[in-house]
Amino acid sequence: MSEFLLEIFSEEIPAAFQTLAQAQLANTLTLKLKKEELPFESIKTFGTPRRLGIVITGLPSVQEDRFEEKKGPQITAPAAAIEGFLKSTNTKRSDCEERCVDGKGPFLFATLHKKGTPTKEILGAALKETIGSFQWPKSMRWKSNDFSWARPLHGVLALFDDQIIPLHIDVLDITASAHTFGHRFLSPHMITVKNYADYKVQLARHYVQIDPLERQASIQEQSTPLLKEKELQLATDASLLQETANLVEWPVVLRGSIDKKFMDLPEEILITSMRVHQRYFATRDKNGKLAPYFLIVSNMETADQGTHIIDGNERVLRARLSDAYFFWKQDMKRPLIEWNKPLENRIFQEKLGTIAQKIERLQKTSKRLQKFLPSVSAKDAEQAISLMKADLSTSMVGEFPELQGIMGGHYAKAQGANGDIVLSIQEQYAPEGPYDTCPKEPLSVHVALTDKLDTLVGFFGIGLIPTSSKDPYALRRTALGIIRLLHENEWTVSVDDLIEAALDAHSFEKDQKEKTALLVKDFIQDRLTVYLKPLYSTSLLNAATDKAWDGSITKLNSKLASLKSFFESPEGPDFINVYKRAANALKQEKTLKKDLNAALLTSEEQNLFTALKTAEATLRSLLSEERPDYTQMIKALASLKEPLELFFENVRIQDPNENLKANRLSLLSQIKDSCLLLCDMGKL
Amino acid sequence: MEESQRSFQNIIFNLQSFWAKQGCAILQPYDVEMGAGTFHPATTLRSVDPHPWRAAYVQPCRRPTDGRYGENPNRLGSYYQFQVIIKPSVDNAQELYLESLKAIGVDTLINDIRFVEDDWESPTLGAAGLGWEVWCNGAEVSQFTYFQQMGGISCDPISLELTYGLERLALVIQKKESFFDLNWNGMTGKDKITYKDVFLENEKQMSRYCFEEANTDVLFRQFKEAETESHHLLSKKLPLPAYDQCLKASHFFNLLDARGVISVTERASYIGRVRELSKGCCQAWASSQKTVGA
Numbered sequence: 019m020s021e022f023l024l025e026i027f028s029e030e031i032p033a034a035f036q037t038l039a040q041a042q043l044a045n046t047l048t049l050k051l052k053k054e055e056l057p058f059e060s061i062k063t064f065g066t067p068r069r070l071g072i073v074i075t076g077l078p079s080v081q082e083d084r085f086e087e088k089k090g091p092q093i094t095a096p097a098a099a100i101e102g103f104l105k106s107t108n109t110k111r112s113d114c115e116e117r118c119v120d121g122k123g124p125f126l127f128a129t130l131h132k133k134g135t136p137t138k139e140i141l142g143a144a145l146k147e148t149i150g151s152f153q154w155p156k157s158m159r160w161k162s163n164d165f166s167w168a169r170p171l172h173g174v175l176a177l178f179d180d181q182i183i184p185l186h187i188d189v190l191d192i193t194a195s196a197h198t199f200g201h202r203f204l205s206p207h208m209i210t211v212k213n214y215a216d217y218k219v220q221l222a223r224h225y226v227q228i229d230p231l232e233r234q235a236s237i238q239e240q241s242t243p244l245l246k247e248k249e250l251q252l253a254t255d256a257s258l259l260q261e262t263a264n265l266v267e268w269p270v271v272l273r274g275s276i277d278k279k280f281m282d283l284p285e286e287i288l289i290t291s292m293r294v295h296q297r298y299f300a301t302r303d304k305n306g307k308l309a310p311y312f313l314i315v316s317n318m319e320t321a322d323q324g325t326h327i328i329d330g331n332e333r334v335l336r337a338r339l340s341d342a343y344f345f346w347k348q349d350m351k352r353p354l355i356e357w358n359k360p361l362e363n364r365i366f367q368e369k370l371g372t373i374a375q376k377i378e379r380l381q382k383t384s385k386r387l388q389k390f391l392p393s394v395s396a397k398d399a400e401q402a403i404s405l406m407k408a409d410l411s412t413s414m415v416g417e418f419p420e421l422q423g424i425m426g427g428h429y430a431k432a433q434g435a436n437g438d439i440v441l442s443i444q445e446q447y448a449p450e451g452p453y454d455t456c457p458k459e460p461l462s463v464h465v466a467l468t469d470k471l472d473t474l475v476g477f478f479g480i481g482l483i484p485t486s487s488k489d490p491y492a493l494r495r496t497a498l499g500i501i502r503l504l505h506e507n508e509w510t511v512s513v514d515d516l517i518e519a520a521l522d523a524h525s526f527e528k529d530q531k532e533k534t535a536l537l538v539k540d541f542i543q544d545r546l547t548v549y550l551k552p553l554y555s556t557s558l559l560n561a562a563t564d565k566a567w568d569g570s571i572t573k574l575n576s577k578l579a580s581l582k583s584f585f586e587s588p589e590g591p592d593f594i595n596v597y598k599r600a601a602n603a604l605k606q607e608k609t610l611k612k613d614l615n616a617a618l619l620t621s622e623e624q625n626l627f628t629a630l631k632t633a634e635a636t637l638r639s640l641l642s643e644e645r646p647d648y649t650q651m652i653k654a655l656a657s658l659k660e661p662l663e664l665f666f667e668n669v670r671i672q673d674p675n676e677n678l679k680a681n682r683l684s685l686l687s688q689i690k691d692s693c694l695l696l697c698d699m700g701k702l
Numbered sequence: 703m704e705e706s707q708r709s710f711q712n713i714i715f716n717l718q719s720f721w722a723k724q725g726c727a728i729l730q731p732y733d734v735e736m737g738a739g740t741f742h743p744a745t746t747l748r749s750v751d752p753h754p755w756r757a758a759y760v761q762p763c764r765r766p767t768d769g770r771y772g773e774n775p776n777r778l779g780s781y782y783q784f785q786v787i788i789k790p791s792v793d794n795a796q797e798l799y800l801e802s803l804k805a806i807g808v809d810t811l812i813n814d815i816r817f818v819e820d821d822w823e824s825p826t827l828g829a830a831g832l833g834w835e836v837w838c839n840g841a842e843v844s845q846f847t848y849f850q851q852m853g854g855i856s857c858d859p860i861s862l863e864l865t866y867g868l869e870r871l872a873l874v875i876q877k878k879e880s881f882f883d884l885n886w887n888g889m890t891g892k893d894k895i896t897y898k899d900v901f902l903e904n905e906k907q908m909s910r911y912c913f914e915e916a917n918t919d920v921l922f923r924q925f926k927e928a929e930t931e932s933h934h935l936l937s938k939k940l941p942l943p944a945y946d947q948c949l950k951a952s953h954f955f956n957l958l959d960a961r962g963v964i965s966v967t968e969r970a971s972y973i974g975r976v977r978e979l980s981k982g983c984c985q986a987w988a989s990s991q992k993t994v995g996a
Contacts, residue, residue, distance in 0.1 A: 067817075156821065160791050162858065169832070170793070170795075203815070298840075314840070320812045326839065327812075330839025333841070333879060334839065337775065337879065340776075341774065341776065360962075364965075
């Protein structure tokens, strides 16, 4: 079977770009081959920091001949015109077909025979275009070239069936060849290859494992005995595994150890130092406690079995942890609350003031919110908020900004704060995005909610509102955080109350507050729709949220769940139909009299009216509850179905008697209003 | 390699002679305070004109906010960088760099040397480049950058910039844990001079100056004066002296920053003011060089 092999050889491509680049290469070439009508059997990409490659099998050696029909002049056309057509298509008069088109003609038709181009040549042209227009997340120029790549490109190996593909990249003066190079240090020789199998074997012999998944597997395989020897385990960390595999061509896993004295540091510091700064895998002992060992994925096989490498890496980690240890001890010398002092000069946002001012606002908002939110100890809430931002001034968070909140919690704990307070400080920034863990403890939820509300109404209040393309302050994420905190904890509070409480702590003018409240509610509602989209249809969301939403996210969700299950049940569609019939009858009338004269009612009408009054009473009483039972509410409404159907069967709305007609419409209008208490079924 | 060959000063000698062989002009440090070797006019200004250029030099760098009173083994308020600039960049840049590591005693067969993505940016210089930080067994020992932009100007041709963190490299080469334990002169016994002997007192006193004693009123005034003078010199088409004043303004800003008297929002505006100067200098230099070249 035929085979096409490509390797683009360059300086080290960032780990995060490699997977995307491989997919792009496959997609671009697939499209080009399709356009050239070249079928193939299999396509597979590979890559390392220095190589981007692909192998395609089963391509024909030559493109199939193609026939193309060209329409010419009518056979009665002047001789010169016919002559010109024959010349331009390079055909003889006798080879032309004569055919009528749409009753006109006949016309001359010539069939052009396009000979298939050798695949090798097509590939050469396709590669040139692909390389020339490749898209990188970030690319660069080098030397004096008018050419961009992720990092300087040095060579192209391109073979089709053992033959070099004709390709020359003019701006770089690079000609495709059959050679490449081995591992930068372990075997930097030039290697000439025949085909993919040969390429893969030879590179492996020269210390390059070309398949990223094989490198990942190799890292895992090598880790197992290193972990077993010390009875360690590893948390699954797919993204670190992928990254480390893309930082090496020849993974060699080594085990380093950590001095015992650093093991007293909070876990998060050790893990951040290892994982984020050094790309080491942290390990745990069999009880799940962080162990004093870590795994390094190096790119070298050495004569000393990695002794030097382990030694060097341990030294680097020791230096980092010594720093952290020093900061930890320094920071602990002062009570956490004292770190609030520098926050008086630290700007949160120019127009919204310093972080110290934000803390003051949070205290006010928190107090106001206590009447709307599930109860928390007022004293705890006050203490948590007074301490929550203090760690921003500590040297540890200065050095490890990603540990904000986490460190504050550790410092508060060391100084004897209670567990709820510690947790609420640690979880104040959560949930960050849709997948982050959402706080559950009431104090944590209270604190995280207060902080996010202050940020959201503050930025909206000064006009820094996200646009469709720009959200520099991550306000969408903030709104999503508020939604998740309320929904996942089933807190029924209305966002109107939350927004108002948070706005009261800001020093905006009255009309600015009112305007902001509306904008923020709309924004939250918009994010809520996005959040709920995977669960409910757009029409149901519209029907349930439009006017009928009282601002409670939790109630809305429980209502949606009940509505969805009812409308999907056999009774659902029938009820919608009969409702729509009533609504349509009303639509045709311009003026509606609301009052109803009970004396005028026939027996069918009387039945309906009684059923309505019962249903309405049930509805209103259920609605006034803290956690309304929406299923019961729908049941109450659904009980109107039969009397309504009987009404439509037996009563003529368009009665010549104007009084009777008005009375009947008034009855329908009351039914509609009752239904609207729950949702607008007209939108379904 | 002999122990004496691994001394701090020998690392510098070896780098100088290695890059001299590659045709670099070996320059001396620039005599104005700066935060990084990139600020030396031999790099900043030379990277924006069209003429070929190769130079290498040691540059003392001052980072007032990084001072730790000599108490942190890996953090210094002033230190040395060895800087190489090659314009246009060359195809065997990585190979040359690795050769230079061998020349100073880094065995590339027993160490794990890696090129790890690092996009370099200097908001003060209006500069950006792509390249890597070079890791040796997990320690960042160099920056390897292809300049894309300098002083707001798109570079053409592209310069290659190598920055060796000399103290960090020396830690790897001498296998030490603390900068202060580095052997400076390669001697042993009582003749040995360490980094501590040379610089500990400097770190202590300069940290006190930068964090506690520097008169901020004076510094604010000096910043303003340097800025005004630089603009004045630019209006006279004198980019070189204007750039000296830009460097001074940048240093005064760093000192003010260390004293903690610049708020976050003000910070951005000060950086913007220095960037205006460096842009002006780069533009003036580039246009003066076009005239010279023509």
